[in-house]
Each structure stands twice: as C-alpha cells, then as structure tokens.
Amino acid sequence: AQSVTQLDSQVPVFEEAPVELRCNYSSSVSVYLFWYVQYPNQGLQLLLKYLSGSTLVKGINGFEAEFNKSQTSFHLRKPSVHISDTAEYFCAVSDSNYMDTGRRALTFGSGTRLQVQP
Amino acid sequence: EAGVAQSPRYKIIEKRQSVAFWCNPISGHATLYWYQQILGQGPKLLIQFQNNGVVDDSQLPKDRFSAERLKGVDSTLKIQPAKLEDSAVYLCASSSGLAGAKNIQYFGAGTRLSVL
Numbered sequence: 001a002q003s004v005t006q007l008d009s010q011v012p013v014f015e016e017a018p019v020e021l022r023c024n025y026s027s028s029v030s031v032y033l034f035w036y037v038q039y040p041n042q043g044l045q046l047l048l049k050y051l052s053g054s055t056l057v058k059g060i061n062g063f064e065a066e067f068n069k070s071q072t073s074f075h076l077r078k079p080s081v082h083i084s085d086t087a088e089y090f091c092a093v094s095d096s097n098y099m100d101t102g103r104r105a106l107t108f109g110s111g112t113r114l115q116v117q118p
Numbered sequence: 119e120a121g122v123a124q125s126p127r128y129k130i131i132e133k134r135q136s137v138a139f140w141c142n143p144i145s146g147h148a149t150l151y152w153y154q155q156i157l158g159q160g161p162k163l164l165i166q167f168q169n170n171g172v173v174d175d176s177q178l179p180k181d182r183f184s185a186e187r188l189k190g191v192d193s194t195l196k197i198q199p200a201k202l203e204d205s206a207v208y209l210c211a212s213s214s215g216l217a218g219a220k221n222i223q224y225f226g227a228g229t230r231l232s233v234l
Binding site: 036041043044049092096103104105106 | 222223225226
C-alpha cells in the first residue's frame with residue numbers, strides 16, 4: 001500500500017518570496033513521484049516528476065523538487081513566486097514496477113493551497 | 119495533440135437521480151482512469167481500464183456506479199441512483215500504457231457534480 005502526506009493544507013506567501021511545499025510518502029515498493037498543479041475549475045497539470053537518476057528535478061514554471069529516499073520526501077520549491085502561482089498543488093506516487101504489477105493508479109496527497117499575496 | 123476531453127463540465131441533479139459522464143482520452147492512449155475528487159481532498163481512483171478491459175475497480179461503489187469503455191477509446195461513467203456524498207469532481211485521465219512513458223498521466227478538466 002502507498003500513502004502520501006502533505007503536511008500543509010495552506011501556505012500563504014508574499015509575491016517574489018521563496019516557497020517550499022512539503023510531501024512525504026510511504027510505500028513498500030519503489031515509486032515514481034509527481035507534483036501536479038490544479039488551477040480553479042481546471043484539471044491537473046503535471047509540474048514535474050522523479051523517475052530515476054538525479055534527485056533534483058526541474059519542472060515547468062520555475063519549480064523544482066528534491067527526492068530524498070532516506071526521509072521518503074519529495075518537497076517542491078520555487079525561489080520566487082508570482083501571483084499566477086496561486087493554485088492547489090498535489091503530490092502523488094505510483095508503483096515504478098507498474099508494467100509487471102499492472103498497478104498504474106496514482107495515490108495523491110490531500111493537496112496544499114498556495115496563496116500568493118501582493 | 120488534443121488533450122483529454124470530458125463532458126459535461128458541470129451537472130446538478132437531485133439525490134436518487136441518475137447521471138452520466140463522458141471521457142475521450144488522448145489518441146492512442148491505452149490506459150484510462152476515472153478519479154473522484156471530493157472537495158478538500160486529493161483525487162482517488164475509481165476505475166482503471168487497459169484498452170477495453172477493467173484492470174482495477176476495487177474502489178468503485180458497484181451498487182451505484184458503473185463504467186464502460188466498449189471500443190477501447192472513449193468511456194462513460196454512470197451513477198444511479200446518486201447520493202449526496204457523490205458530490206465531487208470526476209476526473210478522467212489517460213496514459214499511453216507503454217513502459218517508456220513511465221506511467222505519466224494526463225488529466226481532463228473534470229466534471230463537477232452537485233447532488234442536492
């Protein structure tokens with residue numbers, strides 16, 4: 001079984017300040033890790049993904065995340081946020097061995113609402 | 119490349135009525151998913167199709183929910199009869215199903231259901 005914990009339900013931050021959104025996961029198998037963003041009344045858009053290799057991954061819109069296997073974390077960061085970054089952010093995991101197990105579904109955290117203030 | 123298409127975008131019904139949602143995945147994507155997103159929560163899988171076969175429907179309330187993907191392309195999710203707790207956004211996603219795609223899923227805009 002897998003689970004994802006996003007410790008902060010809301011993160012208020014001023015424009016141009018740095019931000020970190022925290023994600024911890026639990027899994028008995030090796031995983032792929034994802035961050036998705038959801039703007040109001042829209043679907044989920046993939047921000048970035050960790051599949052293998054370098055633990056620091058870069059995504060769209062200036063976001064990056066670092067995979068820490070020992071701490072089972074995958075925190076999302078941005079050095080300087082904009083008003084347009086205001087949205088809900090979801091961390092998700094999937095079984096990396098999905099081609100053999102058939103278990104392809106993503107397990108999501110409960111989301112973190114990033115509120116960027118001017 | 120066109121994305122995942124869903125309709126309708128919004129639906130309001132009364133409890134005990136029935137409702138259906140439609141999804142057309144990205145062309146060529148073999149795997150299709152329906153997720154339920156209740157307000158304030160992350161999406162949760164309802165059902166997963168591989169081509170036209172069901173792979174995982176363990177979380178689907180089968181007494182009231184049904185889904186089909188008859189020709190391995192578009193899919194329909196139905197609720198009959200609806201309950202108040204079914205109020206949620208229903209998200210459809212698709213992935214290519216190939217090993218090289220690394221299980222990356224692409225989501226539609228969702229259907230927001232309100233049950234009164």
